[in-house]
Amino acid sequence: MAPVKANILVTDDEKSIRNSLKEILEFEGYDVFEAENGADALQKVKEQNMDLMLLDIKMKGMDGMEVLKSLRENRQDFPVIMISGHGNIELAVEATKLGAFDFIEKPPDLNRLLVSVRNALDRRELARENKSMRSKLPDVPEIIGESESIQKIKQTIKKVAPTNSRVLITGENGTGKELVARWIHEKSSRRSGRMVDVNCAAIPTELLESELFGHEKGAFTGATSRRIGKFEQADGGTLFLDEIGDMSADAQAKVLRALQENAIIRVGGSQKIKVDVRVLAATNKDLMEEIEQGNFREDLYHRINVIPIHIPPLRERKEDIPALAVNCLKRLSAKDIVFSGVEFTEEALDALKEHKWSGNVRELQNAIERMGLLASDSLIEKEDVRNLSLSRGKNTGKLENMIDEIEHFQEFKEAAEREFLKRKLEQYDWNISQTAEAIDIQRSHMYTKMKKYDIER
Template sequence: MPGHRIFIILENPKERMEYVRFFEDLGYFVDAAPNGSDAVSCVIEKKTDMVIADVATPGFFAVEFLKKVDEAHISCQTILLASEPVVEHAVQLMKLGALDYLVKPVEMEQLELSAKRALAVLKQKKNPKRASLSSGKKVKIIARDKEIQKLLALAARVANSSASVFIQGESGTGKELFAKFIHEQSDRRDQPFVAINCAALPENLLESELFGHEKGAFTGAISRKTGKFELAHKGTLFLDEITEMQFHLQAKLLRVLQEKVVDRVGGIEPVDVDVRLIATTNRDAKKAVENGEFREDLFYRLNTIPLVIPPLRNRRGDLGILCEFFVQKYCKIDGRDVKGMTKQAVSLLNDHPFSGNVRELENIIHRAVLLADSDLIEPEDLMIDGIESTGGMSAPDSFVDQDCETQSVSLKEMEQKMIYTTLDQTDGNRTHAAKILGISVRTLRNKLNEYKENN
């Protein structure tokens, strides 16, 4: 079930990287760590759906972890890996809530099946409690900017309608937050909010994920699969980066929006669906239409309620309140005691271009909270002084000094070297590398694909 979030806890870097790549290629959002010391706090913060952990990982104590997860009433399934089968230990862990106890080496097909079963169990557990869950932790959009306030007011006004919403904005501006805000303000709030990234999945897999398939529809279709439209019935379907969808799938999507029915791959009878659609893109959708990359009729069907989120550089007045929020957030998560920022640090942020928008700012503040030696963040804790922005990426001073002073390189070449150097430093872990660079895993994957095509 791509689109869900997995937390992988494995000490071995090669094994960890293999697992991360495997699940990312399946369309999952993946976090990974070489130890389990902060496992519970990470699961809470990231709203993790599933944990895959080796019981021998340093700092990870399976019994304690499962007890804390249960005490915190966290909706998360756990799959545990072990080098040797210890029956008594396995039975104890299963009683505490572990869904599976697999003995290494584990075949990837087996791991994928266990992951699907874990998320199916999670869905069953969530369904009867959806009302209470949705009324719990609310989406929080931090803003004083008048333009953002107007957008929030508009989003609240149209939330109860059935109209499609098309959210445009640069990467990192908070498009998904707006989508969740609309869902929570609507009368569908107690029904599913189902998300899928149209750029994260290959064409053939995306069609199956969206519309479902019948048993035997193609090689490997060993059973019927329910698509995202059916899973989101009576609720909201969130399509991220919709302008990356293949042209023929756009036509199929248009039919669903017009007829309110879904045709499963290999199916005979259409299936009725009642779904509120919210779509996003970080591109100029009108230009995509002009270039023949996006259907004009689909654009107008989606664009019933258009929301264009301004970049952070155009709403500098929100910097202060956002910094305060992120400082408090990561002090709580990481157990730090940072009170705020020096005037010099604030001034440095005010001059920063923030091409990665709010996501970049959050990464910078998180890093600064961890690096701060006092109760105030200093300019050097931000690690952005003297570094040009490259699509939201930041790198150590030593890297920039070494490559910029010894030879003349283009910004594109510098960006590529920065990415490969960071991947080397993280043993190829894309999730960690993306965090260091201040970009999303999706952006990193797109960059690597671009380099591969060019070379």
């Protein structure tokens, strides 16, 4: 059986040794390259992908040990078999420490050499396969929960993901709508393509069309070059329209046309561009109610709502809260050693089930991060959970005062928004980028609102 084709670099300052090894290896079906010294070998590695190197230890100029060290410092991970006419235990140990695969004395025994070459290439191939498998694993958190509603959602994803059917995901803020969308993409035949997100609520109405469909150079003031929109970026993959209930009427009409024709026209352009996109949409609004009020197109609703998935709030699946909490703490500890060893008491897990999570999973995650950082003796206890409720009570009191003191709705809305933004900025130590990302608005909007409400550190 012929060996798998592989590139082998033979590095030795003796031409007769290079010729001999090249002849043997080429007879076995390998592609063989030669280098007469260390500098030449390192240059060859830059020019050609190598699968294996046979490297002499004693050479003029840069010796084999220096070459091996340089390879590892430059993250060249192919196996290296060291060859030496001055073999001794010390050299073999040193070469092994530097990452050599094997150590063979000159003149090399033919059978021993070929076995070592095959073993080295087998290990190389196995490492490649493992790396490929790891790269294909989705970096998406699991959907945690054993409640009936979550099991039903998982089953629906399993059935629907392999198809091209459009899915409308509904649920309150923080329930995990984006996570469901990501799992649909990851389990679909489009997973090798991109999943492109658009937050329809975070983009100003006048910019949303350009964001979705792109624009041509000169289409409007400031359009100094052509821009590719989200539909084209997602070609061959998935487009996730988050908070679609906040989309303007004009944008709804254009999205409907794009879904009907599987084509878009860039702003300022006239040419139809075909796109192969699977659309997933999400909203925290009741779209049927929005349709009755004239805020959402019924024909678009039926286009996007082929498969409905509703994610219940935490108050309707309290039995999932302990598992969510433990998993969240586990993920935090994997990212930051500060959380390593932190655990919940059983009483704390029971208390989490009774807490009112108006922000759902997102609020739960933030609370666990806070409690994990502040936990004494690496234990999150019932009292720590109770303090969450006390903290909320203080905030609720302030809100109650605002309701009593302010007469007009717009004035109350602005006062509440100002207080919310200020509190979130304090929570993220006045890091505007992190705050904007956490509350899901654009950073430019954050600056605009801070200026509007005169918010300063």
